[in-house]
Amino acid sequence: MKITLLKCFLLVGALLSFGLMEAQEVSGTVTDASGPLPGASVVVQGTTTGTQTDFDGNYTLNNVDANATLVVSYIGYKTQEVPVNGRSTIDVTLEEDAEALDEVVIIGYGTTTVKDATGAVAAVTSEDFNKGVIASPEELIQGKTAGVQITQTSGEPGAGVQLRIRGTNSVRSNNNPLFVVDGVPLAGDDTSPSGGNIGVGTSTSRNPLNFLNPADIESISVLKDASATAIYGSRGANGVVIITTKSGKGAVGGLFEFSSSLSISKPAERYNLLSPNDFLDAVEQFGGDRNAQNFGSRTDWQDFVTRTVASQNQNLSYSNTHNSGSVRATFGYGKQFGVIEKSDLERITARLNVVQRFLDDNLTLNLQATGSRVNDQAAPLSGSAGFRGDLLGAAYSA
Template sequence: ENIFKNIRRQSGYNIFYNADMLKTVPPISINLTNVSIDAAVKKCLEGTNLDFKIVDKNVIISVKPTSEKSQSKDISISGKVTDDKSIALPGVSIRVKGTNFSSATDTSGHYRIKVPSENSVLIFSFLGFSTQERTVARSTVINISLQEQNQGLNEVVVVGYGELNKKDLTGSVASVSIKDLEKTPIARVDQMLQGRIAGVDLISTSGEPGAGTSVRIRGTRSINANNEPLYVVDGIIDAGDLSNINPSDIESLQVLKDASSTAIYGSRGANGVIIITTKKGAPGKDVFNYNAEVGVAYLPRFLDMMNATEYATMVNENTLLANPNAVNLPYPDAASLGEGTNWTKEVTRTAPYNNHSLSASGGNAGLRYYFSGNYVNQKGIIKASGFERYQTRLNLDKTFSQKLKAGLRLNYSATVTEMNKVDIGSHAGWWNSTLALPPVMGVHDGGDVEGGFEDWNPGWYSGGVINSPVALVEMMKHDSYRKNLWLNAFLEYEPIKNLKFKSAFSNTNYFRNDSRYDPGQLPRRAFLEAGGYAVKQAYTYEKLLSENTVTYAKSWTDKHRLNLLGGFTIQKTKAVNQWQRGQGYLVDATEDNNMQATGIESTTITSNLEETALVSVLGRINYDYKRKYYLTLT
């Protein structure tokens, strides 16, 4: 392709080809001086299955017929490709579906291609136009008219406190195609953004099931402050944890990226805004949908680590390097140790994944409904880790008259997360990470599965007692329970044409309970005679939000269009956090459910209350002249 570009630049000839043709051509390097365009192209294609012809100032690359025998059986198809205004399209790619046969149109839009049979299907594709397929049948001349893609300019997108045609936007707003995601297994909403919108980066916070991601829209804005975007779900501002939403319930997802589009949300929209709208029922026949996703997750490969024999040999060699006269080597019979322990394999597994969604929708002209339920069970690749979610949603839309409408959005979810308890490999806690532990260390004392866990790490400086990854996986408890209830109700009134008043009220209730218990029988705690260690945290959060807006839309003389928005919002939040830690517990059976069973000197208790209030005034003017000149003031 680089050579073709140089030929085009030096000769002024246009070169038409299908990029798929070049995938089987090995890289080449040529140096030509004072040669004709014919000789230059012929030299480039020497030894390949490609041919060319020159028409006027155009070079058209095509695939050679495979053999004389196949050529005699092939059917020759010709024709012309134009746009919907009958203007010829040069460089249109034509290929035979399921084969390597391909060609391209010349400057007058004409083409010729060989097909193996009458059942062959021709695929016509060109940038900026909709792809078409045509079965050959008994035709030898096939003329095609390609339709120009409108790029979704008439698509209606949701912006802050309203909707606009995509072509009328002055700000940067991107949409995620929900249809493209229907066959993709997705458990969390933020996964819907992965690799689908330019300028939006997702960074995984951890590999745990159910773990969230850090979203960055057009990069990091601040060194110290929060860089997460503002989430708006069905009008609920700052919706928080997206793990409470079933991705199957989403109807549209828009990302507001620049200052023009996010200004309506003030400083809260400084990092971008993600607007999520959930599905609504449609009048007519009731529709029921059930979707099930079942799969597994596993490590596709393991790092190539030393086995026990290799590790012991290395330690012996290091000993001799330090003291060539050493007699007592750490591992006198290194060859007998074999593979030893692969700690990563000991704590990982093939993890099953289940996602079940059931929905019902329908209604009539007066009342529409959408109801859904969702269950997700995702086990972690690390043993004793996983994520489980129960979720249900109810959306109601009531039309009282042409002037008065109301709606209700209700979402409830409960999640249980079994946290990861081991370290695969990092600088912190390296002495008991699976990559740093020596393979000569066994899982159990003396290799007895019925015995206790091996706790002596010979690779930790001069050796020391640790909690092995297997001991942590099998003995430690670390869980997080979360419940979330969203309620949003709105009333919309249109007293006169084009003038609308809307009042919405939302309530968010969130509860999180985290518990952790390290039993006193964990090897290192038992060695130190420290007893059990427990942490318990309870966090509750409530938010009340009232939004009141008025909009007015007017157009006249088919040239001027004006859209006005004004309103105010009131928000109150209350957060209560209680945290307790204790150690020295003698009875492991009660875990973290008997926090008072230790002395006051071994217990730490903290609690805090935080209340906030926010009042906002907002306004926006959208004006356009002849749909060519646009003005947005916010």
């Protein structure tokens, strides 16, 4: 009996010792050639366990497997993968990434590199854009830039966009930034005419970038602080978003490209409402007249108002580079349907970007032309229509 108990205690002790060896605390310091790096990311590879270094470059991670690998990264530096190998203290020295520092960003008065930029500038190129079904240009960088909040005013196709750079600057004025497309400033206001109130409320605001085809965009730069936006004066008080479209550079010999996508949308949830019999039972339960409220209708107004839809998007482009310039021509067609009846957005776009050099490359001419047609249909749905005026209100009162 005593021998059996002793064996049990030895087994439990061995398991505890093994667990302590497998899951341990790891700490250390992240530095570069000039000293500690505050804000560096330290993550256990293949997991969501991670932390950031403090002001002195120190970090601490708990419950780290003895055979795990730490991934240490920082903007402008080469990412390092360091095996733990049972160690409790791991110090890491990061090296500068020359390619990341030499990355070209678009600013108000031309181009510069990340290491030479003096203002707060964030650039997202086409390689880093969000993938999937993209309905409007701002969705390409949603969640990609620090300090930039991008939301739509509603879920309908072509709905207005709210883009906030470093928070809201005014309580009552417009807080949208200045949009600049290939050097042409655009107002951040609604670009569609406001519909009159014919009993169903006024039309909602629309996205000022609806005329742009997201497939034509090469990069998007966000200028955040006063020094970066100074060239635009008061128009850049809420920040500046610079959109650069694709050119034919690099497509030697001519290149045709075609892309197509299909997406299916449906209402995320259904409201749990009473059936006709349940409603009449409730009326009777609370002292009402069951027969007076029974009009014989059994319409499911959720099915009547909402729908499951398929949206499409096609893009065709031709690019070519020659000795003295480049050309890129694109044509795009897309139609997005909303889950509410009678809501859709049809966009037909054509773009031509030409660069031609003359006089031994001493004179460069750029042509950037675009044509766009947007057919926007919005359902009679508005917050100013009252409970009987709009689509949902009519269903509610039926």
